[in-house]
Amino acid sequence: MQKQSLSRFVVESLEGPPALVERLGEMGFFPGVVVEMGKRLPFAGPWILHLESTSFALREEEIAALKIRSL
Amino acid sequence: MIKHGPCIALVGAPNCGKTTVFNWLTGSRFKTVNYPGATVEYALGSLQPALGSGLRFMDTPGVYGLNPKSADEEVTYRALFDRDGVVRVDGVVVIIDGTQLQRHLPLVLTVLATGFPVMVVATMADLLAREKLKVDWAVLSRDLGVEVIPFEGLLGGGLTQVIAAAKRLPPRSVVRPPSTQLVDYQQRAGKLVRAAMKDVEDFAGKQRHLTATTRRLDRIFLHPFLGLLLFFLIMSGLFTSIYSLAQPLMDAVDWFFSTAGDTVRSLAPEALWSDFAARGVIASFGAVLVFVPQIFILFLGIGLLEATGYLARAATLIDRPLSALGLTGRSFVPLLSGFSCAVPALMATRNIPSRRDRWITNFILPLMTCSARLPVYALLLSFLFQDRPAWQAGLALTVLYVGAMVVGALTASVLNRFIAKDEASRLLMELPLYRRPRLRVTVRQAMTRTWGYVRRAGPVIFVIAVLLWWGSNFPNYDLPDQGVKLEQSYAGRAGRWLEPLVRPLGVDWRVGVGLISAFAAREVFVSTLALTFHTTNEDEATQTQGLLQAMKGATFADGRPVFTPASVVGLLIFFMIAMQCMSTLAVAVRETGSWVFAWSQLISFNIVAYVLAVVAVQSLRLLGW
Numbered sequence: 173m174q175k176q177s178l179s180r181f182v183v184e185s186l187e188g189p190p191a192l193v194e195r196l197g198e199m200g201f202f203p204g205v206v207v208e209m210g211k212r213l214p215f216a217g218p219w220i221l222h223l224e225s226t227s228f229a230l231r232e233e234e235i236a237a238l239k240i241r242s243l
Numbered sequence: 244m245i246k247h248g249p250c251i252a253l254v255g256a257p258n259c260g261k262t263t264v265f266n267w268l269t270g271s272r273f274k275t276v277n278y279p280g281a282t283v284e285y286a287l288g289s290l291q292p293a294l295g296s297g298l299r300f301m302d303t304p305g306v307y308g309l310n311p312k313s314a315d316e317e318v319t320y321r322a323l324f325d326r327d328g329v330v331r332v333d334g335v336v337v338i339i340d341g342t343q344l345q346r347h348l349p350l351v352l353t354v355l356a357t358g359f360p361v362m363v364v365a366t367m368a369d370l371l372a373r374e375k376l377k378v379d380w381a382v383l384s385r386d387l388g389v390e391v392i393p394f395e396g397l398l399g400g401g402l403t404q405v406i407a408a409a410k411r412l413p414p415r416s417v418v419r420p421p422s423t424q425l426v427d428y429q430q431r432a433g434k435l436v437r438a439a440m441k442d443v444e445d446f447a448g449k450q451r452h453l454t455a456t457t458r459r460l461d462r463i464f465l466h467p468f469l470g471l472l473l474f475f476l477i478m479s480g481l482f483t484s485i486y487s488l489a490q491p492l493m494d495a496v497d498w499f500f501s502t503a504g505d506t507v508r509s510l511a512p513e514a515l516w517s518d519f520a521a522r523g524v525i526a527s528f529g530a531v532l533v534f535v536p537q538i539f540i541l542f543l544g545i546g547l548l549e550a551t552g553y554l555a556r557a558a559t560l561i562d563r564p565l566s567a568l569g570l571t572g573r574s575f576v577p578l579l580s581g582f583s584c585a586v587p588a589l590m591a592t593r594n595i596p597s598r599r600d601r602w603i604t605n606f607i608l609p610l611m612t613c614s615a616r617l618p619v620y621a622l623l624l625s626f627l628f629q630d631r632p633a634w635q636a637g638l639a640l641t642v643l644y645v646g647a648m649v650v651g652a653l654t655a656s657v658l659n660r661f662i663a664k665d666e667a668s669r670l671l672m673e674l675p676l677y678r679r680p681r682l683r684v685t686v687r688q689a690m691t692r693t694w695g696y697v698r699r700a701g702p703v704i705f706v707i708a709v710l711l712w713w714g715s716n717f718p719n720y721d722l723p724d725q726g727v728k729l730e731q732s733y734a735g736r737a738g739r740w741l742e743p744l745v746r747p748l749g750v751d752w753r754v755g756v757g758l759i760s761a762f763a764a765r766e767v768f769v770s771t772l773a774l775t776f777h778t779t780n781e782d783e784a785t786q787t788q789g790l791l792q793a794m795k796g797a798t799f800a801d802g803r804p805v806f807t808p809a810s811v812v813g814l815l816i817f818f819m820i821a822m823q824c825m826s827t828l829a830v831a832v833r834e835t836g837s838w839v840f841a842w843s844q845l846i847s848f849n850i851v852a853y854v855l856a857v858v859a860v861q862s863l864r865l866l867g868w
Contacts, residue, residue, distance in 0.1 A: 189666055213467065231670045
C-alpha cells in the first residue's frame, strides 16, 4: 500500500475470504462507494480510512480485500 | 416479570444510537433476561409509564447484518428467529444513523425481507439539522413502505412519534431469516438515499463539515507518537483516579461497617447474637461493599471513554501490540473492563468474532488486576511500607498492576503458539464521531453495572463470610481465650491440615485459612485475616488498623514473625496470579460453555501462582528478608 494521506478512491470490487467480503459489505464497503484513505499507524499498524461520515481502522489484510481505483 | 403488550425488538448497527433510544423508551428501567441454556442475555423493558403503556421493548446487541459472525450477533439473530426463545418478538424497530443512510439502509431492507412488521427510527436528527441536511423522510418512508421517524437522542425529540408508530405496527405473521444477496440491497439503498436527499445541496461539503471536528481530534488521538502518549496518559489517569477517588470512599465504607459492628456488639457484649450480628453479618456486608466504590469508578471511567467514542481509537492504537500476542484491538475493552471485575469483562468478549481470540482473551482475563485484589494489596502493601514514604507503596502497586499485565501477555503469547489462528481474527473497527457524553446516562449505566456485580457476587461472598465466622467460632464458642478457641475451631482445623502447603510460603495456618476463603472470593481474605489474627483490641479507628497491629505482632511458635517482607511478597505474587473467584469460574463456564476451560484456567493459574510465590519467598529469605 502506498503511503498517501487523504486521497480519494472508488471501490471497484471486493476480493478475499467470503466472510471478510461479506462483513466489509455489511459495514458499507461495496462497489461504487468512495473512500478517503488516511494514514497508517506506526509499526505496520492499522490503516485509517473514511467512508461517508465515519472513519474506520482496518488491518492491512482487510484493506487488501478492497480493490480500489483512484479518483 | 414484564408481561404487558407486544414486544418490539430494537435492531441496528453498533454506534447507531440504539441503546439511547431504548433508554428513552424504557426510562432506563429494564431487566436483563437470560436465554435458557445458553449464554444469551438481552435487555427487556416496558414503555415507561409517563409515556404510555402496553408496549415492551427489547434491546439487542448491534449487528451489521442478519448473518451472525460473532456471539453477540448470534444473540440478535436468535432473539428474532428462535421459536422457543424467552420472548416472542412481535415487531422490529430498525435504528439507523441519519448521517449514515447509505451504509445503514441495507440493514433495513434485510429486516424487511424477513416478514417482521417493521418501522425505522433515524437517529442523529440534531446533527442533520445542524448541518442543514434536509432529508425527505416522507419520500423515504413511501419508497420503503414503512414508517420512518427521525429522532434526536439528546433531548428525546421525536419520542412520542416513535411510540405512536410502534403502536401502529400490524400484528406479525410468518417470519423467516433473510436470504437475498447483500449487493442487491446496497444498490437499492443507493437509489433510496438519492431520492430522499434530492433537495440537499452540497452533500459532500456538508458531510465534510460534519466530520471536521472528529477528523481534527483524530489527528491528535491517532497520531503516531502523540496518540500513543495520550493513550498511556488517559489510561494512567483512569487508574490513578481509583486511588485518589476510590480509596477515601473505601476507607469510609470500612470505617462505617467497623463502627456499626462495634456499636451492635456493645449492645450485648457477651451474647452470641451480637457477635454473630457484628462479626458475622455486618462484617460480611462490609466485605462485599468495601470495594464497590472502586468498581463503580472504573465502570464510570470506561463508560465515559466509550460514550465519547475514544475507546474505539484506543482499541485501534493497541491493535498492533496486541497482534504480537495473537489478539486484536477488539480484546482491549474486555481486558480493560477486567480491571474492574472479570465477570462483566468475560461477557464483553462476546463481540470478538474469532472464537479462538475470544477463548484466549477469556483465559487471560482473570489476570487483569480486578477490584477485589485491591483490599488485599492495600493491606499487604500497608504492612510492607508502613514506615516508608507513601509514594513507595504507590510505586509497588503500579509494579503489581504492570506485572499482572506482563504475565497476561506472556500467557497469551504462549497460547498463541499452540492454538491455530482462525480467519475470523479481524479488527474492522468503526470509529464513530466524537461526541460529548451524557453524564447522567453514563452514571446510571455505571450504577446498573455495579449493582449487577453486587447482586451476582454479593450473596456468594456474604455466605462465605458468614460460614467463616461460624467455622472460626465453633465448636468451642465459649472458650475465653480467643487464640485457643480459633485453633480448635473448624476453620482452625482446616487451616492446620493445610499448614504443610503454606509453610513454604513463609506463613502459618491462620493465613492458610485466609487463603482457602480467598478461593471463593479474594476480598474475603482481609476479613478472614481479621478473624484469625484479630485480638479483642477494639481501640483502632478501623478494622484495618487493628489488623495491621495484629499482623505486626503475629509469630510462629518459636517467636519468628509470620509477616516478613519475604512472606508478604510471596502473598502478593500469589494473589496477583492465582484465580480465586467463584463468580468468575461460574461465568467462565457459562460464557465458554466448557467446564474444561474453567477448570484448566483455575488449576494452571493457581499452580503457577503457588510455584512463583514459593520461589520468591525462598529466594528472598536467602537474601535475609
